[in-house]
Amino acid sequence: MAPGDANQVGTVVKYELLKYLRSRRLFILIILIVLINSLFLVIPPATGSQYPKDPTEFTQNMLGFVNLLIIISATFFGADAIVSEFEQKTGFFLFPNPIKRHIIITGKFIGSALVSFGGLALYYIIIVLSVRFIDGSIAANVGLSFSYACLYLLAVVALAYLFSAIMKSSVTSLVLTFFMLFMILPIVDAVGTVAKFKPWFSITFASGIITDILKQPYPKDAVQTIPLVANATRATGPTSISIAQYYPVINTSIIVMVAYLVVAFILSLIIARMRQM
């Protein structure tokens, strides 16, 4: 008799983690984490400069790559999780069994999220220990930053799963996930600063809370007016330009991330269930 759904989710998670633990991708991610953190720790003494004295500033500097790391994790462990079952034909092994398709996808998602959490936790642990060792204390709100990073990670893994459910090729899904999160959405965010609209709905904009929460006080939106010297002497044309500096509101950003997570994950389940081998 086949066990209950919860039990089967556990089985899928277990073997997903085993697959990831033996994969080259996890090895690459760990190398990246160690390399990124090493740069921040090795370069200052090597160039004769000082480490930042303020633990908050030091932590902010070291967390500069957290978004990239989360995007890479989502791409590595989510972007081809569904499509590969169809493209690589591993679905012929797994699907003709007494297990519901959405249970398989849920188990895979939890596996992807757990292995990504592992990488993220390692990144934060190295940062916190380094800052503690060098500056003697840790930045306030680093725990909150980690919590927001975890939520963002879940949301982008769900988005990666959605692309993976839709796409027919693993490569397309991997490329789309990475460039959507690393370039396309950040471009939309950047356009907002010039066009003066706040892209609060963008998941990458919302991810700003991961590092902004470390700033004391929490930054507020601002519009900066820059005079145009060349045009000031002429009668026509603008004499200044204004650039908006928007910061994500914490509560709104949390809601945006949860919305991305829930909608993207549910859509990926529905599409994966409808998809046929």
Place this chain on the structure above:
Amino acid sequence: MNEAIVIENLRKTYGTFVALNDLNLEVEPGICVGYLGPNGAGKTTTIKILTNLLKATSGNAYLNGANVVEDPKAALENVGAVVETPEFYPQLTPNECLAYIGHIRGMSASAIQERSQEVLDEVKLPDWADQRTGKFSKGMKQRLAIAQALLHEPSILILDEPTTGLDPRGMFEVREIVKQLKATDITILMSSHLLNEVQEVCDKVAVIDKGTLLAYDTVENLSVMKENSVSITTLDPIKPDKFRELKTLHNVTSVKRVETLELVLSFKGAAKEQAQLLEDVIKTGVDVVSYKPTQSVIEEIYLRLIPEEEAV
């Protein structure tokens, strides 16, 4: 419902293309059925619907009484399947792949360990049990696929061209496995392009074309009252009187000389009549060196049911 597999008005369309055209088939428990048809006839589509890899457009399919369309989890409870040549996760070993499936099916750890060893022995993969599958050949993956299908000792086994990708020895071994399984009360539905394989292994044959079932019966019943032919090689050239005598034998419809020492005898009937004919030929005093059918019975049936332009 006593039948192991019941397919009721099963229909699958892709746009305007009809892959399965209200297919009906009932397979009794404990028999081995060969599922035959040309490429694109709907064999794999049927098997994919039975194994929950495809959704039917309409109709129902029952495995051990559970509707696979409505409740695939219950329907696949006691079913093992090999569909196409499945790929395995390259990071996992055969033992781990089998444990994965075993846990999904609710088997205990000790049962998984015991059965894994048995099925890997059966498919001749025991030495590879702890090697990752990433570098396995297609044949090895096919063997592992058969092993995972047998792991939980299913009452229904669905095989989609199980000898594809195997070398001659591998094909022989798979046929032997299927023959051994027939000694148990397992129900086997096996699609294949290899007609001799089906004739050798299966109790019944289902022939499908354009998504419609053309015939479903035992090989013997399908070949009754049909003309077959045998090729006879003799020790010495046949003399005219013997040649005339052969023509008069019971059920013989014609005799043709192919070579000096080779004749082709056409006769009405099937295996039983073929056996009787051999006795009658020997009784005429002809020294028979070899005696064999010009085509297998199943090949004759297949070619009769499937029009020339479609047969592959």
